[in-house]
Amino acid sequence: MKDKNYYILTTNQDTQFSRIFSEEKISAIQGDWRYFQCSRRCHDELYDSVETLHKLNDAIGPDLRVPTDMIPRCPKCGAEMEPWVRSWVFLEGKKYHEEHNKLNAFLKKNMHKKVLFLELGVGRMTPMFIQEPFWDLTYAWPGAFYITINPRDAIVPDELKNKGMAIREDIAKVLADTRKIFSGEMK
Numbered sequence: 001m002k003d004k005n006y007y008i009l010t011t012n013q014d015t016q017f018s019r020i021f022s023e024e025k026i027s028a029i030q031g032d033w034r035y036f037q038c039s040r041r042c043h044d045e046l047y048d049s050v051e052t053l054h055k056l057n058d059a060i061g062p063d064l065r066v067p068t069d070m071i072p073r074c075p076k077c078g079a080e081m082e083p084w085v086r087s088w089v090f091l092e093g094k095k096y097h098e099e100h101n102k103l104n105a106f107l108k109k110n111m112h113k114k115v116l117f118l119e120l121g122v123g124r125m126t127p128m129f130i131q132e133p134f135w136d137l138t139y140a141w142p143g144a145f146y147i148t149i150n151p152r153d154a155i156v157p158d159e160l161k162n163k164g165m166a167i168r169e170d171i172a173k174v175l176a177d178t179r180k181i182f183s184g185e186m187k
Contacts (some may be wrong), residue, residue: 007106007115011122011129017053027099029129030084035095038074039082046084047072109157111141119148120171131155138163149174 154166
């Protein structure tokens with residue numbers, strides 16, 4: 001990906017992509033475990049959670065509890081803090097909109113180019129976040145092509161049969177085989 005024009009849209013909240021790719025190239029649209037938010041959503045700020053989570057983990061006692069005075073509290077209203085991940089109280093505020101704006105800026109800039117929408121492991125639980133938008137954009141953009149890799153849920157709508165491909169295999173195997181092909185190890 002080094003010299004490629006790419007962007008990553010993810011519903012994963014585990015920050016694995018940010019370990020390898022630049023934050024400017026990623027939109028985590030369902031939150032990120034590295035942040036806390038107020039459980040009451042009394043204000044639109046997120047707080048770093050990493051150090052606190054490490055301290056909480058270290059403080060877990062034999063009864064699998066942490067001291068109640070260590071539970072992070074909102075600095076504004078005193079409510080318990082909650083991870084900034086999709087839930088009933090998920091804060092769709094400034095950071096959420098920033099993630100969407102980064103994605104939309106990339107899409108707008110590249111809409112008239114050849115674009116590959118590569119979907120890795122998106123299941124049927126939340127198709128409205130990645131799968132269906134990818135289908136819509138592939139259908140609408142003349143230079144777009146869609147590939148889905150998923151052992152169970154690889155689906156290409158009839159409307160995209162000439163602009164899409166479903167690979168019903170394990171993602172790790174497909175990516176390893178692809179790497180071998182491009183390095184000349186596999187013919």
